[in-house]
Amino acid sequence: MVDAARQPLIEVKTFTEVEKVEGYVGNFVVTLREKTKYVRADRCNGCGACTKACPVEIPNYFEMNLAPRKAAYIPMSQAVPLIYNIDMDACIHCYKCVEACGALEAIDFSMEDKLVEQEIGAIVVATGFSHFDPTPMTEYGYGRFPNVITAMEMERLNNSAGPTNGALIRPSDGKSPKQIAIINCVGSRDKRYNPSCSNFCCMYAIKNALLLKQMHPDTEISIYYIDIRTPSKGYEEFYDRARESGIRFIQGRPSEITEDPDTHQLFISSEDITLGKVIEREYDMVMLNQAAIPQPDQNHMSSVLNVAQSPGGWFMEYHPKLRPIDSPTDGIFFAGACQGPKDIPASVAQGSAAASRASRILHSDSWQIEPTVAVVWPDRCVSAKGQACGICARACPYGAIDYTKGLAAEVITAKCHGCGACVGECPHDSITQLHYTDAQVLAQIRTLLAVEPEKKILAFRCQWCSYGGADLAGTSHFEYSANERGLRVMCSARMDADLIYEAYRLGAGAILYSGCHPQDCHYITGQVVGAKRAARLEKIFERMQMSPGRFRVEWISAAEGDKYARVINEMQASLDAIPEDVLKAEIERLRPEMAKKLTKLDEIPGVAQALVQVDFIVNEMVGKEKVA
């Protein structure tokens, strides 16, 4: 950080919170809250007289609360800028600091937070991760047994600039520990707390063990683990070195730590899996490698930045393999552990990549975005005719639609991500999506259902998940019914009710309405819009007494090829269970009901012409007599 602050083109704003992000790629307007330190940067010379004078002592957060600090303090020795700070929550207003500061008059209790707006071209989010507090895992006694500490506490204890100047002591009696245990996966890979792997604990367990061993060769160190994961370059060799240097690796997850209340010695009970035996071993000190978890304010930041979160709460990248650094919002990039736990080499690599991705924007006068954006037909929009509406604006997950009563709704193209939620929701068909226009999608539906529609399973798939799932089913050779006809839109939010009614009116045997699981949605809340509509449709079709299985709603991820195949096969089975004449009679019975539900599709620009074309081509290709 000190190095970055020295670069003339980098401005480091510490103690500053992002409150609001408006605008779009290349043109963000960011509101920052510059929190006051109650010390004037232009006057404080960093002498530290205030700290000496201050009578208040509270736990020092930077030292993992292992040391005290004053209410007048400096957060850490590498702080940027290196000026002092008054912690107003702890201060008792004795003003001894003001006295000590004297003629410099750097301390000013009347200072207030400043809100500043700044124009920003691109944003790199690098807010990192937080640490699981092991207190709820009562079996390990953290918080009850003084000599059970966390990895973060060990990082400070074993640091020459730390609270003990690097002297390794155990909290209960200040003696130097001779037997140290390190426990991996504390709250990680644990369905009760955090099901995922924290990525770097195996390696820092080994690092800390080796460091301890180097500094204190007479300590015995054991690492308890479920699996040791050393996937990067040189990591396995590092693990070899640790075993060579005498560090003991015990495969077996401890079930319990007990303590002798007089000596505060600790006893770890675990199975040694290779022996198949339960072992109990005594230690002077135990370090818990707590899980890496998202920042406590990650949900808040995701709504400020308008970016989605992956399962588990980390920020979600545009594409896990092909665009792992970009957020789904143009102009916002991720670096480091905020997107998922990763170690320093991976964080730095992602940081450099994010910087260069961002600089492409700063060096461009124009920017290409995905072409699948929404467009309003101003003459069809009822708002322009004075009717209160704004349904599109409420559906949009990105706030990309300007709605003012009396004016036609307007899409801010650079903010639109092309989910099609507005198109699917607009009851007046006044808005469409380029490349997924009603004309285009209806033409596909008509083509797919041209011949023997009652035998077809029409599958609406979303680009990101269920389409990928179907793709995977194909590449994995999972067999599913050949009567399935897939149709792609960007998001389940685009699956307009009209499209479904029209498909049934044309005689579709069954329809699959599919998309991402809610937590996987690439359009923040697009799936929510889609799922609500699907639930409404399910009720409507139930009231119409449609045979069960003819309308199915499923959320299928791109990794669930087997599920896609299974769902289609189950739909085929439900379709087979309906006798042909019953199905045909039902289709005829429902045809007029579906037609009644439909808005006047042929009035939508382009639709009538497209359908004439479809009919012409289909007739030519399969012969008029076969077309339904």
Added chain:
Amino acid sequence: MSGFTDSNALSERVKAIPGGDMLMMCYSCGTCTSKCMIQTKLESSYNPRRLIREAVFNMDDAAFADKTIWLCTACDLCYPACPQKIHISGVINAVKALAVESGKKTPYQVAKVDELTCVACGLCVKICPYEAISLVEKRVAFRGTIPVASVDQGKCMACGMCTAACRSTSIRLAEDYNDAELIDTLLSWLGTERVSS
């Protein structure tokens, strides 16, 4: 490899029994084994983690011969400790049910009813924590066809609750426990001696 997909394979049969369905989620961390006190206090070959492996690998013989299936008391001390949220005693019980189905009998003692004196009051049925006892109609020598208590060998854990409950001393563990010996053992655990009366 057919053993891995065959619905007759042990793993599949275990999964089909309620409680056994989580079998494949075990990643063999050993927490359950060290949480349970049976290996360290009673039977050194006891190991729920290993039993799960035996079931996963369809090792019927090894699993059915494993003492773990007969000794687990379903106390569920291990259940909340399992990071995979596996109901371990449920899995063990499923393997045990299959062992019993295949004709295996517990090598340990179980409660035995003296049908000549049982009055079919049903106290033991109510108290048995493993639901191992039921009243059945049976022909009993000298007494004709009458209802008497009957112990399911696959379920009885020899806890002795029935013995303590029975008012007519008609149910007891096969090896007789002498009350005086029991009291002495308990006192020795407590570190005190019996005060002679």
